[in-house]
Structures are given as C-alpha cells and as structure tokens.
Amino acid sequence: MPDCPALFIGASASHQGKTTVTAALARHHTRCGLNVRVFKTGPDFLDPMILERACGAPVYSLHLSMVGLDACRALLAQAAREADLILIEGVMGLFDGTPSSADLAATFNVPVLAVIGAHGMAQTFGAIAFGLARYRDDVPFHGVLANRVASARHAQMLSETIPDGLRYCGHLSNADDIALPERHLGLTQPDEVAGLDARLERAADAIAQTTLAELPPPVHFDDATLPAPPRLLDGVxxxxxxxxxxxxxxxxxxxxxxxxxxxxxxxxxxxxxxxxxxxxxxxxxxxxxxxxxxxxxxxxxxxxxxxxxxxxxxxxxxxxxxxxxxxxxxxxxxxxxxxxxxxxxxxxxxxxxxxxxxxxxxxxxxxxxxxxxxxxxxxxxxxxxxxxxxxxxxxxxxxxxxxxxxxxxxxxxxxxxxxxxxxxxxxxxxxx
Structure with missing residues (x-):
C-alpha cells in the first residue's frame, strides 16, 4: 500500500500559470535529487512535453472518464511505488468540466495547490482563494500561490488578504521571466522555446523561495495494477x-x-x-x-x-x-x-x-x-x-x-x- 508526497496543482481558470508552476516544482525537486513523477489531468499533449522536460520522465494522463478510475488508480499506485514526489497538473479551472480536476483530486485525496494569476488584482485575491478552498468540502486543500505578481508591495498586499485557516504558499513574480509561450493549440513545443531549460531553472529558483520548496505531506494510494492486455499485435x-x-x-x-x-x-x-x-x-x-x-x-x-x-x-x-x-x-x-x-x-x-x-x-x-x-x-x-x-x-x-x-x-x-x-x-x- 504505497504512500508518497503528492500535490495537485489547480487554478481559478485557464491561463493562470498551472504548467509553469508544475514545471517549476518538478525541476526544483528533481535537481534536489528526487525522483519526481508528473501527471496531467485530461486530454493534453503540449503541457506534458514541457513537464517531461522539467522532470525527465514521461508524463501520463489522468482523467476519470477518458482514462478511467481503475487505470488512474493503477498509474498513481505505480508512481507511488517508484517516486519521491507525485505532481498532478489540473485542467482549466479547478471545478470546470465533467469530471473536473476537483473530482480527480477528491477521488484520490490529493491536496490542491491553487494557482491564481494576481495581475490586476489586490483584495479580491483573498476572496478567490477562499472560494476555491471552501467550495467543496470533499476536496483537500493545501494552499494558494500568487502568480504574475508585480512587486514586493503587491505580494505583501496579496498575502494580507488570505483568510485565517488558509495557507499562503508565496508568489512568483512577473519579473522572473518564466512564463511559457503559447500558440493556437496551447503551449509552444519544447524544442521551439528558446532557452527553455534556462527558463525552467529560473522557475525552479523562484519556487525555492516559497514554502513549496519543501515536500508536501505523504498521500496514501491504494495498491493497484491492471491486467496485461491481450497480445493482439504480436509480430506487427x-x-x-x-x-x-x-x-x-x-x-x-x-x-x-x-x-x-x-x-x-x-x-x-x-x-x-x-x-x-x-x-x-x-x-x-x-x-x-x-x-x-x-x-x-x-x-x-x-x-x-x-x-x-x-x-x-x-x-x-x-x-x-x-x-x-x-x-x-x-x-x-x-x-x-x-x-x-x-x-x-x-x-x-x-x-x-x-x-x-x-x-x-x-x-x-x-x-x-x-x-x-x-x-x-x-x-x-x-x-x-x-x-x-x-x-x-x-x-x-x-x-x-x-x-x-x-x-x-x-x-x-x-x-x-x-x-x-x-x-x-x-x-x-x-x-x-
């Protein structure tokens, strides 16, 4: 019955910086010598390419409908047996879609880190954080991270808006030059991003200045495997x-x-x-x-x-x-x-x-x-x-x-x- 530190990276909406934060976490803990396994919620090809570059291992999909509950359970159990840290990047906003990122986090009891793009925002940051944390009682909540913060003063204002009982994990700055470029189907492919590894290193440096530099608590994952598929393509x-x-x-x-x-x-x-x-x-x-x-x-x-x-x-x-x-x-x-x-x-x-x-x-x-x-x-x-x-x-x-x-x-x-x-x-x- 494997236990492994795990964190689910969700957000208030799309384009908040989930992939940047997940990649930063993966690169930070990988360069600390840990074996990091990263998953992506739902159907996606581009985010996993970036995340694979960040952690050095293939990134598999988790989705309660497309992948299925039993297969998700088996993939997570295998990762928990082999890894020092499991990261799961969500899709869209935390509660968007059927099934949603929140459904996946709740099913496997993985605490959620909420990423909120704080540009153009002050006290409302605390209201959004509170809503994400309290909207559903069955979704475990780790804390909130402010992204795209304009200045030290802006970061201080944001931190002061967090209600009692919620964890403020820190912030990433606009000045860090870590945002990942996009095109019409999503993020740009890794080999087309100039200086991608330098960007990932800067992102890891920024994460190292937050409370997320430390491992999250262990999560229990039920032991599970899937039967081997029939050998229907032998010799093909x-x-x-x-x-x-x-x-x-x-x-x-x-x-x-x-x-x-x-x-x-x-x-x-x-x-x-x-x-x-x-x-x-x-x-x-x-x-x-x-x-x-x-x-x-x-x-x-x-x-x-x-x-x-x-x-x-x-x-x-x-x-x-x-x-x-x-x-x-x-x-x-x-x-x-x-x-x-x-x-x-x-x-x-x-x-x-x-x-x-x-x-x-x-x-x-x-x-x-x-x-x-x-x-x-x-x-x-x-x-x-x-x-x-x-x-x-x-x-x-x-x-x-x-x-x-x-x-x-x-x-x-x-x-x-x-x-x-x-x-x-x-x-x-x-x-x-």
Missing part, C-alpha cells in the same frame, strides 16, 4: 511519424501497442525520412502540419514511401493533423493552399477560431473507446463516415471515423488503453 511492425509536425502522442498509447506485442519504430516526415518498407502499419498522429505544410508538401521520399505503403494495402491510422497530411490539400491560416499526399479525398482549411473542443467516445463492436477532439481546421470531403463518435457527456454527434482503402482517419484523438481490442482492430484493418 508499427511505424509512428514523430517530429515537430506530428507530436501529439499519448505515451500510454505507445505503451499499449508494445504491450500487445507490436514492434515500434519512428520516422520523420519533416526530415524527409521514408516510412519503413517493412512496416505493417503506420500511425500518423496529430500535431502542427499546418506550420510545416510547405516542407511536408515538398518532401518526396516520405510522400512516395507512404503512397507505396497504401498501394500495398497496408494499414494507416491517421488522427487529426495526420489526417490533414493525407488529404488532397491543406490551406494554412494565411490562405496559402498546399498540396498534401492526396491519399484521402478532401480539402482542409485552417481558421482562426476553434472548430471543435470536446471529450469524445466512439462505440465499436468491441465496446466504447474514449478520447477527445481539439482542432482549428475544417474539412470538406466526399468520404462517408463508417462510425461517428459522440460527445462524452451530452451524447451529441461528434467526429467522424473514415475508412478509405487501408486508411482509417478521424479528427478524434483516441485513448487506446480504454479499448485495446478496438485499437488492435484499427492497426489490423479489421471491422470496428
């Missing part, structure tokens, strides 16, 4: 596109493929690397193909290798950006139209407003598979859906799943451990 070679254009991959998805017996390799379309000739299936994940459309359009070795793979009727699984790459054309945000691989009929166009953001589930002959969708593009295609996902809570119609020859394509980012049999069917080209 799956090649995954991995680079700055195709980087939205859940570590748990890759783990599952390997646990089911698949041999995994990677290739980079951006580097014009060919897909392996001996691959039985390709996985083209989401990412930022729209930012690299010119290079992708002109990289003939990759283009020819994927076309040859499809011509040999070998399987391709394409999600979101991976699907856009296979279309006839992709029009970027500036209105420039780029020829893509032409292996799926249709045209996509980027837009400045969000097209869809929702938790999704898709019902297959193997049962339900969970996931999410988040994209800024629209698609025009003559393809007819073989299945439609549904909104996870409202049941409204969600993303289409297309089958075109040996290609399965959808905007939905599926969480494959939620249904290993359905995931294996995708890569074997079997009925769903």
């Amino acid at each position: 070679h799956i090649a995954i596109a991995r680079d700055a254009a195709f980087s939205f991959v859940y570590p748990a998805n890759v783990d599952l493929l390997a646990a089911m017996g698949a041999r995994i390799s990677t290739f980079s379309p951006l580097a014009n690397e060919p897909a392996p000739h001996d691959a039985d299936a390709l996985y083209l994940p989401g990412g930022y193909p729209e930012l690299h459309a010119s290079a992708l359009a002109s990289n003939e070795r990759t283009r020819a290798s994927i076309a040859a793979h499809v011509e040999r009727k070998k399987m391709v699984v394409a999600e979101c950006g991976g699907m856009l790459y296979l279309l006839d054309t992709l029009t970027d945000i500036e209105g420039t139209r780029h020829a893509m691989l032409g292996l799926l009929p249709g045209d996509a166009a980027m837009q400045r407003k969000l097209s869809r953001l929702a938790m999704q589930r898709i019902d297959t002959m193997h049962g339900a598979m969970t996931g999410h969708t988040f994209h800024y593009s629209t698609l025009q295609t003559p393809m007819q859906a073989v299945l439609h996902a549904a909104h996870a809570t409202t049941g409204a119609e969600g993303e289409a799943l297309y089958r075109h020859g040996s290609v399965s394509a959808t905007y939905m980012h599926a969480y494959w451990p939620s249904n290993p049999a359905a995931a294996a069917a995708l890569f074997r080209g079997e009925s769903l």
Whole structure:
C-alpha cells in the first residue's frame, strides 16, 4: 500500500500559470535529487512535453472518464511505488468540466495547490482563494500561490488578504521571466522555446523561495495494477511519424501497442525520412502540419514511401493533423493552399477560431473507446463516415471515423488503453 508526497496543482481558470508552476516544482525537486513523477489531468499533449522536460520522465494522463478510475488508480499506485514526489497538473479551472480536476483530486485525496494569476488584482485575491478552498468540502486543500505578481508591495498586499485557516504558499513574480509561450493549440513545443531549460531553472529558483520548496505531506494510494492486455499485435511492425509536425502522442498509447506485442519504430516526415518498407502499419498522429505544410508538401521520399505503403494495402491510422497530411490539400491560416499526399479525398482549411473542443467516445463492436477532439481546421470531403463518435457527456454527434482503402482517419484523438481490442482492430484493418 504505497504512500508518497503528492500535490495537485489547480487554478481559478485557464491561463493562470498551472504548467509553469508544475514545471517549476518538478525541476526544483528533481535537481534536489528526487525522483519526481508528473501527471496531467485530461486530454493534453503540449503541457506534458514541457513537464517531461522539467522532470525527465514521461508524463501520463489522468482523467476519470477518458482514462478511467481503475487505470488512474493503477498509474498513481505505480508512481507511488517508484517516486519521491507525485505532481498532478489540473485542467482549466479547478471545478470546470465533467469530471473536473476537483473530482480527480477528491477521488484520490490529493491536496490542491491553487494557482491564481494576481495581475490586476489586490483584495479580491483573498476572496478567490477562499472560494476555491471552501467550495467543496470533499476536496483537500493545501494552499494558494500568487502568480504574475508585480512587486514586493503587491505580494505583501496579496498575502494580507488570505483568510485565517488558509495557507499562503508565496508568489512568483512577473519579473522572473518564466512564463511559457503559447500558440493556437496551447503551449509552444519544447524544442521551439528558446532557452527553455534556462527558463525552467529560473522557475525552479523562484519556487525555492516559497514554502513549496519543501515536500508536501505523504498521500496514501491504494495498491493497484491492471491486467496485461491481450497480445493482439504480436509480430506487427508499427511505424509512428514523430517530429515537430506530428507530436501529439499519448505515451500510454505507445505503451499499449508494445504491450500487445507490436514492434515500434519512428520516422520523420519533416526530415524527409521514408516510412519503413517493412512496416505493417503506420500511425500518423496529430500535431502542427499546418506550420510545416510547405516542407511536408515538398518532401518526396516520405510522400512516395507512404503512397507505396497504401498501394500495398497496408494499414494507416491517421488522427487529426495526420489526417490533414493525407488529404488532397491543406490551406494554412494565411490562405496559402498546399498540396498534401492526396491519399484521402478532401480539402482542409485552417481558421482562426476553434472548430471543435470536446471529450469524445466512439462505440465499436468491441465496446466504447474514449478520447477527445481539439482542432482549428475544417474539412470538406466526399468520404462517408463508417462510425461517428459522440460527445462524452451530452451524447451529441461528434467526429467522424473514415475508412478509405487501408486508411482509417478521424479528427478524434483516441485513448487506446480504454479499448485495446478496438485499437488492435484499427492497426489490423479489421471491422470496428
């Protein structure tokens, strides 16, 4: 029955600095020689990249619906057995969504550190802190951290607003130069942030000046494991596109493929690397193909290798950006139209407003598979859906799943451990 110090980093809303604070905590305790495991609440690819850089270990998702209660329990138990500290970054505001970050923190009794962006704020800071701490009795509360503080005097004013019985953990300053840059799908990818490690070091230095420099109290986690998945992909070679254009991959998805017996390799379309000739299936994940459309359009070795793979009727699984790459054309945000691989009929166009953001589930002959969708593009295609996902809570119609020859394509980012049999069917080209 493992116990481990743990902290849940929540906030009053999105864009308060949760990822910066979580990364700062991870880097501070890692450089103190501790084994730190970090998790991200909900469906996210970009925050975990930053957090992995901060702690040096893969960052897995926790979500009571998408990942499931039993899997969350097993992931936390494994981390508690191996780590000196567990950090869980929340999503949106603490009580936003169904299920919410607060639901996750309450389920596993992990105390919440509330991050509040204090710019343009004084006494109201205390009211927000009080509300977050007292809104639900079942959510354990560790304390509050002020972020983006303007001056020492501002910090003093904020600390004086905290009601008795609440812990003020300190502040991070605007002057620390630690905020992480963003773009349309969220944070910028780590390799594109100039001086990221120096920024993380500054953030860790700032955290070291707060009460959070010390470990939080231990949390008890029930011992739990999940049964090994069936080896439905024994002998199957799956090649995954991995680079700055195709980087939205859940570590748990890759783990599952390997646990089911698949041999995994990677290739980079951006580097014009060919897909392996001996691959039985390709996985083209989401990412930022729209930012690299010119290079992708002109990289003939990759283009020819994927076309040859499809011509040999070998399987391709394409999600979101991976699907856009296979279309006839992709029009970027500036209105420039780029020829893509032409292996799926249709045209996509980027837009400045969000097209869809929702938790999704898709019902297959193997049962339900969970996931999410988040994209800024629209698609025009003559393809007819073989299945439609549904909104996870409202049941409204969600993303289409297309089958075109040996290609399965959808905007939905599926969480494959939620249904290993359905995931294996995708890569074997079997009925769903």
